[in-house]
Structures are given as C-alpha cells and as structure tokens.
Amino acid sequence: MIRVLRLVGYSLALLALRWLLARMQAAFVAATAGEAAAGGEVWTWFAAYLMAAVLLGLGLAWDVTRQLGLLAGRLYVGNGRLPAFTAAWWRAERLARTGQTMAAIQTLREYLNQHPRQWPAAVRIAELYERQLREPLPAALEYEALLRRRLPRRVRAEVMLRLAHCALLLHDADEAARWWRAVSEEFPGTPAGAAAARRLARLASPAETARPA
Structure with missing residues (x-):
C-alpha cells in the first residue's frame, strides 16, 4: 500500500x-x-x-x-551471499511486517530447507521468536541451534549475547552469566566481549539482573 x-x-x-x-x-x-x-x-x-x-x-x-x-x-x-535475495526471503519480511509472524517463520524454514547454508534465515527465525512473538524459550533453542553452524565471529558473539538475554527473560541469571562468561572468554578485546564483561561485573545487582540486555 x-x-x-x-x-x-x-x-x-x-x-x-x-x-x-x-x-x-x-x-x-x-x-x-x-x-x-x-x-x-x-x-x-x-x-x-x-x-x-x-x-x-x-x-x-x-x-x-x-x-x-x-x-x-x-x-x-547475508555475508555477501546473493541467495538471501530471493522471493521467499522478501515474502517472509513482508509477512513479519504485517504481523503474520508464524507465517514468516514457516516461510523462512522452508527457505532454509532449500538453502541450508543460509544462516541469516536461521538468525531471523530466532529474532522473530524473541522480538516479535516475545517467546524467549523457542528463541533460545533457535539460537543454540545456530551455534552448531559455522558462523562469522561477529555473528557468533551476537548469538551468544542474545542467548544471555533470553536466559534473563526466563529468569535464569546463572545461565545468562554462563553465556556472558563464554563471550568474554571467547571474544576478548571485542565490543561483544566488553559488553559481556560489563554485564558480568554488574550481575550482583538484583535490579540489573532483572533488566533485559
């Protein structure tokens, strides 16, 4: 329109x-x-x-x-890979923008079955669960599945930070701390590692523990 x-x-x-x-x-x-x-x-x-x-x-x-x-x-x-520019990908984006989130997720799953190396589609599925449907548990499962893929370091660090965020939403501060610790150890000297270290340093505060990342 x-x-x-x-x-x-x-x-x-x-x-x-x-x-x-x-x-x-x-x-x-x-x-x-x-x-x-x-x-x-x-x-x-x-x-x-x-x-x-x-x-x-x-x-x-x-x-x-x-x-x-x-x-x-x-x-x-998409890491410069042109297969991300397909009709299915854009159709999923249109569905997500109009509130048809589950239809968008299904479209992305079908697309991912056809292009299994296209990890951006898997990232988008996890994001839709987390940010639009506000369902941290399935989002966490999608993010954990992503870590079994070969991802660029920047993307891997971001996925781990999102897992910590989902753990906070599920009121599991210990799990969140585990992910922050993993990021700070695996990506020292990076913005993601610094962010994780800051969250670990503030974890003792109850107010900070309850606040989303």
Whole structure:
C-alpha cells in the first residue's frame, strides 16, 4: 500500500511539473510578445517549477538512499551471499511486517530447507521468536541451534549475547552469566566481549539482573 501511495505521489508530482512548465512557457511567449505583466509571471512560474523540481529530487534521493541502505544491510547480514535475495526471503519480511509472524517463520524454514547454508534465515527465525512473538524459550533453542553452524565471529558473539538475554527473560541469571562468561572468554578485546564483561561485573545487582540486555 505504501509503495502504491508513493508511486501515486511521484506521478502527481511529475504532472504538476509538466503543468508548471506549460504555464511558464505560456508566460514566456506572452512576455516576448510585449505583454509587460507577463515578465513577472515568467519568474513566478519559474520559481514554482524550480521548487517543485527540488522537492521531487529530494524525495527521489531519499527513496534511492533508503533502498540502497536496505540492500547494503542485506548484503552485510547475508555475508555477501546473493541467495538471501530471493522471493521467499522478501515474502517472509513482508509477512513479519504485517504481523503474520508464524507465517514468516514457516516461510523462512522452508527457505532454509532449500538453502541450508543460509544462516541469516536461521538468525531471523530466532529474532522473530524473541522480538516479535516475545517467546524467549523457542528463541533460545533457535539460537543454540545456530551455534552448531559455522558462523562469522561477529555473528557468533551476537548469538551468544542474545542467548544471555533470553536466559534473563526466563529468569535464569546463572545461565545468562554462563553465556556472558563464554563471550568474554571467547571474544576478548571485542565490543561483544566488553559488553559481556560489563554485564558480568554488574550481575550482583538484583535490579540489573532483572533488566533485559
């Protein structure tokens, strides 16, 4: 629906530009014919045309930048592997955005069965359980299954941090501490390792223990 409205808006903007251009041309013809008042109208229509063109250009630039950002994000998350750009993947994203989370998860599972090496789909399944359905137990199971895959170090560290977060949501501070300790030991000197070390240092505080990561 949003895409349709955006296309309608751009179509109307282009029609407005054509109309303004026609008015400016008519005023210019009148001015060259000797009509004194037409000279001021030329500049008025030109200013209106220029403003409309600038606004349209800004809108197009914003849309293009946004789409390029989404594309770059998918390439980054997908480790640069183009199979992530499939109809099934995008269909799952549309389902998730419209609240059909279980349908999105099922679509991703089917996609993962066809592309078992595409771990970003498994990450997304776990995220949907954790963040949209707010079910930390199945999310934790999905994250634990992810750790049996060959993941980039950055992704592995993030998955372990999410497991600690799920443990907190399940009121299991000992399990959360175990994951934080594992991250701090396996990824020392990294942002993930530093974050885990900070959480371990504050674990003695009951208020911090109850707070989500």
